Amino acid sequence: MKFGSLKGVMDFAIQREEEAAKSYGKLCRIAEDEAAKKLLADLQQEEKNHKRILQGLTKAKVRASATKDVKDLMISDYLVEEPLTPEMNFQDLLIFAAKKEKKAVALYSDLAKKSMTKEQKALFEFLAKQEKTHKLRLELEYEKHVLLED
Ligand SMILES: [Fe+2]
Numbered sequence: 001m002k003f004g005s006l007k008g009v010m011d012f013a014i015q016r017e018e019e020a021a022k023s024y025g026k027l028c029r030i031a032e033d034e035a036a037k038k039l040l041a042d043l044q045q046e047e048k049n050h051k052r053i054l055q056g057l058t059k060a061k062v063r064a065s066a067t068k069d070v071k072d073l074m075i076s077d078y079l080v081e082e083p084l085t086p087e088m089n090f091q092d093l094l095i096f097a098a099k100k101e102k103k104a105v106a107l108y109s110d111l112a113k114k115s116m117t118k119e120q121k122a123l124f125e126f127l128a129k130q131e132k133t134h135k136l137r138l139e140l141e142y143e144k145h146v147l148l149e150d
């Protein structure tokens, strides 16, 4: 399935940010150590921030002219299949979240490439960079937990 318009992509991105904030909130509640809790609370805050940034963009009425045609973007390229089961442990959930971050990086990188104004490009590049950092932080946290278990 493809996106019909820039508004479609933006609505999708806003929804993903909302979901990301919610799942970090949940993960934060089940995390057992303080460092993990702090990391997840940080990520939750940043995703909330991303949502606000994107909403601000749509409010400022990003004209279609500020972005090249986004109709060739495929929705499935930015989604992770949900293998979520109740048996998933904390580490599994961290990895799952990291995979979602990878898709978020792809989405914002593609939007940056399609931006026709410097401002818009910079904004999507900023978001892509933050999501990349999120992925890395989750992977480091994952390693820590795996090492602790051994
Ligand atoms: Fe985000």
Ligand SMILES: [Fe+2]
Binding pocket: 020, 047, 101, 104, 130, 131, 134
């Ligand atoms: Fe993120």
